[in-house]
Amino acid sequence: MxxxxxxxxxxxxxxxxxxxxxxxxxxxxxxxxxxxxxxxxxxxxxxxxxxxxxxxxxxxxxxxxxxxxxxxxxxxxxxxxxxxxxxxxxxxxxxxxxxxxxxxxxxxxxxxxxxxxxxxxxxxxxxxxxxxxxxxxxxxxxxxxxxxxxxxxxxxxxxxxxxxxxxxxxxxxxxxxxxxxxxxxxxxxxxxxxxxxxxxxxxxxxxxxxxxxxxxxxxxxxxxxxxxxxxxxxxxxxxxxxxxxxxxxxxxxxxxxxxxxxxxxxxxxxxxxxxxxxxxxxxxxxxxxxxxxxxxxxxxxxxxxxxxxxxxxxxxxxxxxxxxxxxxxxxxxxxxxxxxxxxxxxxxxxxxxxxxRGQIFSPPMEEHANQTVLIYNHLEMLAHFDHIPMGFMNRTNWVPQEEPLIHLPRSEWDEHQFVPQIKGNSEWVDIVVNNRDDKGHPFHLHGYDFYVLTRHAFPRRAGYRTYNPFDPPAVWDEVLYPRPNVVNPPLKDTAQIPRRGYVILRIKTDNIGIWLFHCLVLWHQGTGMAMAFEVI
Structure with a gap:
């Protein structure tokens, strides 16, 4: 009561x-x-x-x-x-x-x-x-x-x-x-x-x-x-x-x-x-x-x-x-x-x-994860879609299928489903999301909490930049590329990705299933700014 x-x-x-x-x-x-x-x-x-x-x-x-x-x-x-x-x-x-x-x-x-x-x-x-x-x-x-x-x-x-x-x-x-x-x-x-x-x-x-x-x-x-x-x-x-x-x-x-x-x-x-x-x-x-x-x-x-x-x-x-x-x-x-x-x-x-900041991680967290997923999110207004706003994750605009994904083999998923597979063996996986928009996006991951190793907005004078974990900067720079926090990162399930910025989110893959990852601005989610992860 x-x-x-x-x-x-x-x-x-x-x-x-x-x-x-x-x-x-x-x-x-x-x-x-x-x-x-x-x-x-x-x-x-x-x-x-x-x-x-x-x-x-x-x-x-x-x-x-x-x-x-x-x-x-x-x-x-x-x-x-x-x-x-x-x-x-x-x-x-x-x-x-x-x-x-x-x-x-x-x-x-x-x-x-x-x-x-x-x-x-x-x-x-x-x-x-x-x-x-x-x-x-x-x-x-x-x-x-x-x-x-x-x-x-x-x-x-x-x-x-x-x-x-x-x-x-x-x-x-x-x-x-x-x-x-x-x-x-x-x-x-x-x-x-x-x-x-x-x-x-x-x-x-x-x-x-x-x-x-x-x-x-x-x-x-x-x-x-x-x-x-x-x-x-x-x-x-x-x-x-x-x-x-x-x-x-x-x-x-x-x-x-x-x-x-x-x-x-x-x-x-x-x-x-x-x-x-x-x-x-x-x-x-x-x-x-x-x-x-x-x-x-x-x-x-x-x-x-x-x-x-x-x-x-x-x-x-x-x-x-x-x-x-x-x-x-x-x-x-x-x-x-x-x-x-x-x-x-x-x-x-x-x-x-x-x-x-979170509590100090003990034992110390490794600097590099076992697996890394690189994502770009973007709102676009394209001529062949009448210039209406549409959300994309790695060039995929999410539209829910009539039959839920968990009931279908991958071969029957349509082109609107962007669902990377990650191994559910309790290893560390980094999810790197680059926000290419001039506005922030609060993203929520179902099924998991994540450690926010980095949440950074590039200064406007730096123009449009992104972070590529497969080609990291030679030198960490607090203005452009701050060193990821592996000492006391906050633990969350929803995180704001700043305008023209990026986040590094780390999860421990101990929850098998298909878990949605999406923007919580309802108007963005409604335009297709969503994807999922399949933990197998």
Whole structure:
């Protein structure tokens, strides 16, 4: 069970989602069963009326809490009225031995047809615990609300006592992301035209835990919306110290979180991956789509929380968007006046998530992997495709096949499937991805965590460059080619590949299956910026 202080269509503006580790970390591993009915309904998350996906009548979907080693049985019933398929992906869970439960239409399953059920059944690894989430992996449904939080707690009986180690009293979940007032299908259509010049559609709003506030007076006449004024949502913190599990559930933009007058300690990234300790700050980012971060803060003197959407992909300005929004923090049911209203000045101290480092690798990691895969990603607008944006991975534009790949021999895969084979013998494999675009791409690898050995953007004055691991530079250079970090690389499952830059991602091939690798900007994924790896 979880506490969610609002229901779809209710007037409550409390966005607090309190978690209950005590219900999971003191017990033995067990089987948890959920029954989900997927429907659609009209709600006004930020004051603007929109038809969204609902799970058991809720948006966002129900919070799933479990512990390491649990078995999850998720019975998903597609109750959508139109002939619309769905699927659910369990973002960040390794799904070891359960490749067919990964939820990727065209790779691991067919979409669940309208009027039918599908049962996802899988074991959570005993080695995995942390902040995860689930979302649709069919079409563009994620942007219309088909997502929810998934938290896996460490069992105390295993000797892990995070509350004591990090010094916090309660846990809360923040599902934060950009939001569009038109349907994802309409938004994508505005992108897939030569008139877009490849510039992504900019969101209209932002939500925390399914609630936000849109300024109706900012609505653009050429894009009318059904809007009514609502109160700015507020967050309630109990006295003491709180662990905030933060997920970027958006379709396009990264964001920063700031708490003026407070102090935040970053403790973990993505699915419970620990980092080298960093100083206390009051602003952390950029957290890109699909990424997660766990922070601990003291509720003393905290009066508001500010979310700032990153404008990297906001080439076409949306005058309706308020990209920086402040959410009041309540204490004992009372909204405290923010420092800005009190006339106080707060010095902002920031931490750049791109600089996070992992724990020191022991025994030392080898400088070279056993196998290396070289990839180039690029968005192109080609004349013979009417100059619409299309995503390519090594010259292959991904389109899901009707029959999922895991059910077909390779000889029956079509030309849209770029799926390198790598050996699943627990050897190290480096995945080198060169981003040839003038914009960044957050990439997620299913089935695995990876060590980020390098994440580097070439300076603009250097022109278009790439990194070729088969012809490495004679001398490592921090400006052009920094030496890969094999000492304390961060461990992640989603990583931003910077504009005109590259990443070196290292995995240990211990999970057999076909695993998708794709951009989490939904509009890029929808144009075919995806591929997979077959671990054999």
């Amino acid at each position: 979880f506490e969610l202080h609002q229901k779809p269509g209710s007037s409550s503006r409390d966005i607090t989602i309190k978690l209950h580790p005590e219900n999971h970390n003191r017990r033995a591993a067990t089987t948890i069963v959920h029954y989900w009915n997927i429907t659609k309904g009209y709600i006004s998350p930020d004051g603007v009326h929109k038809k969204v996906y609902l799970i058991n009548g809720q948006f966002p979907g129900p919070i799933v809490e479990a512990r390491s080693g649990d078995k999850l049985i998720m019975v998903v019933s597609n109750q959508l009225e139109k002939e619309e398929g769905i699927s659910i992906h369990w973002h960040g869970l390794h799904m070891k031995g359960a490749n067919d439960m990964d939820g990727v239409v065209g790779v691991t399953q067919k979409a669940i047809p309208s009027g039918e059920d599908f049962t996802y059944e899988f074991d959570i690894s005993g080695k995995q615990a942390g902040t995860f989430w689930y979302h649709s992996h069919s079409e563009l449904q994620r942007s219309d609300g088909l997502y929810g939080g998934l938290v896996v707690h460490y069992p105390l009986i295993e000797g892990t006592r995070e509350a004591e180690e990090y010094g916090y009293d309660e846990e809360q979940l923040l599902l934060v992301g950009d939001w569009y007032h038109y349907t994802a299908e309409e938004v994508q259509a505005s992108y897939l035209t030569f008139r877009s010049s490849g510039h992504e559609p900019v969101p209209d709003s932002l939500l925390i835990n399914g609630r936000g506030k849109f300024n109706c007076s900012m609505a653009i006449r050429s894009r009318p919306v059904d809007c009514h004024d609502v109160q700015q949502p507020s967050l309630r913190l109990e006295a003491g110290r709180t662990r905030l599990r933060v997920v970027n559930v958006g379709a396009l933009a990264g964001f920063n979180i700031s708490i003026p007058g407070g102090e935040m300690n970053l403790i973990q990234i993505d699915g419970g991956n620990r980092i080298d300790p960093v100083p206390s700050v009051n602003s952390i980012g950029v957290l890109y789509p699909g990424e997660r971060m766990d922070i601990v803060l003291s509720s003393n003197s905290i009066t508001n929380l500010t979310v700032s959407l990153d404008s990297e992909n906001f080439v076409f300005q949306n005058q309706a968007l308020t990209s920086v929004q402040t959410f009041p923090v309540t204490s004992s049911g009372t909204i405290v006046e923010s420092p800005s209203k009190q006339g106080e000045l707060t010095v902002i101290t920031e931490f750049d998530l791109a600089t996070a």
